[in-house]
Amino acid sequence: MIKPFMPQLVYIEPQALEYPLGAKLKEKFEDLGVEIRQTTSHNQVRNIPGENHLQKYRNAKSTLVIGVRKTLKFDTSKPSAEYAIPLATGCMGHCQYCYLQTTMGSKPYIRTYVNLEDIFSQAEDYMNERAPQDTRFEASCTSDIVGIDHLTHSLKQAIEFFGNSENGKLRFVTKYHHVDHLLDADHKGKTRFRFSINADYVIRNFEHGTSPLDYRIGAAAKVADAGYPLGFIVAPIYIHDGWKEGYEKMFQKLNEQLSEKAREDLTFELIQHRFTKPAKRVIQKNYPMTKLELDEEKRKYKWGRYGIGKYVYQKDEQEDLKNTMQANIERYFPEAKLEYFT
Numbered sequence: 001m002i003k004p005f006m007p008q009l010v011y012i013e014p015q016a017l018e019y020p021l022g023a024k025l026k027e028k029f030e031d032l033g034v035e036i037r038q039t040t041s042h043n044q045v046r047n048i049p050g051e052n053h054l055q056k057y058r059n060a061k062s063t064l065v066i067g068v069r070k071t072l073k074f075d076t077s078k079p080s081a082e083y084a085i086p087l088a089t090g091c092m093g094h095c096q097y098c099y100l101q102t103t104m105g106s107k108p109y110i111r112t113y114v115n116l117e118d119i120f121s122q123a124e125d126y127m128n129e130r131a132p133q134d135t136r137f138e139a140s141c142t143s144d145i146v147g148i149d150h151l152t153h154s155l156k157q158a159i160e161f162f163g164n165s166e167n168g169k170l171r172f173v174t175k176y177h178h179v180d181h182l183l184d185a186d187h188k189g190k191t192r193f194r195f196s197i198n199a200d201y202v203i204r205n206f207e208h209g210t211s212p213l214d215y216r217i218g219a220a221a222k223v224a225d226a227g228y229p230l231g232f233i234v235a236p237i238y239i240h241d242g243w244k245e246g247y248e249k250m251f252q253k254l255n256e257q258l259s260e261k262a263r264e265d266l267t268f269e270l271i272q273h274r275f276t277k278p279a280k281r282v283i284q285k286n287y288p289m290t291k292l293e294l295d296e297e298k299r300k301y302k303w304g305r306y307g308i309g310k311y312v313y314q315k316d317e318q319e320d321l322k323n324t325m326q327a328n329i330e331r332y333f334p335e336a337k338l339e340y341f342t
């Protein structure tokens with residue numbers, strides 16, 4: 001997706017209009033001529049248009065609900081952050097392995113929260129509890145927050161809020177390149193801007209509706225030059241014909257585009273492809289034509305919490321993946337920090 005996301009349909013909860021951002025968004029979508037409907041609760045957004053599951057699923061992903069966050073207890077987000085900060089849920093992307101398909105199953109639409117003051121004040125309480133230690137907040141646990149932020153600027157506000165905090169740190173990850181409005185945010189180096197990247201083949205086949213690799217890398221170079229600490233999550237690392245060349249090419253492109261400044265504080269996180277049985281069922285329902293390899297027989301079973309195990313690659317394949325990625329990182333980015341391979 002090259003163009004920034006624009007919803008086809010917008011729902012507004014009446015309470016959202018009591019907040020400045022809610023009123024502003026209403027005006028914005030009116031001016032843009034986007035269809036707006038009122039709803040009393042986000043649980044009542046049952047009337048997403050569409051004649052069957054697939055149509056409703058697609059339409060939901062281009063529907064935006066403007067709402068108020070009622071639950072102000074933040075989820076934990078270990079190990080990379082203490083808390084998940086809830087700015088939005090859902091995503092317009094069509095990544096076939098997206099975890100939101102299982103976690104947000106019945107609500108695939110995008111919901112953005114306008115009561116930012118309440119959310120930030122809750123974050124403040126969490127920071128005070130842990131002070132003088134730092135408290136890290138993850139903003140992309142339930143959505144691709146960057147991909148919708150050109151409409152709401154709530155991430156931008158969060159970046160500046162944590163920039164001005166004593167002990168707060170913010171992090172998030174994105175597959176979108178629409179970052180221009182974030183370049184002048186007063187982040188004070190307290191936000192780590194991460195991009196999810198992959199071999200070109202994987203993005204083209206399994207990540208429809210997201211930004212192409214070159215665009216993501218271009219955006220990464222821009223945010224690093226704007227002083228943000230930068231990170232890459234290579235995920236999911238997926239074995240396919242020519243995967244070694246595909247991933248090496250990805251690292252070469254990164255190497256060509258990243259400035260010296262971008263390399264000063266750079267992290268990599270590596271996550272191999274995995275699936276659970278429930279996730280496989282949802283993927284096949286939402287993307288019946290998927291080419292994704294989801295054969296339990298070919299994988300190694302790894303016991304998981306709540307009795308839901310994961311299918312990961314075989315031991316020797318895992319070693320091969322890890323060594324290949326590590327060798328590329330050492331070769332092109334010797335100063336970078338490799339946080340983990342999982």
Ligand code: SF4
Binds near residue numbers: 093095
């Ligand atoms: Fe899911 Fe991220 Fe893809 Fe959106 S961009 S569909 S959140 S994996």
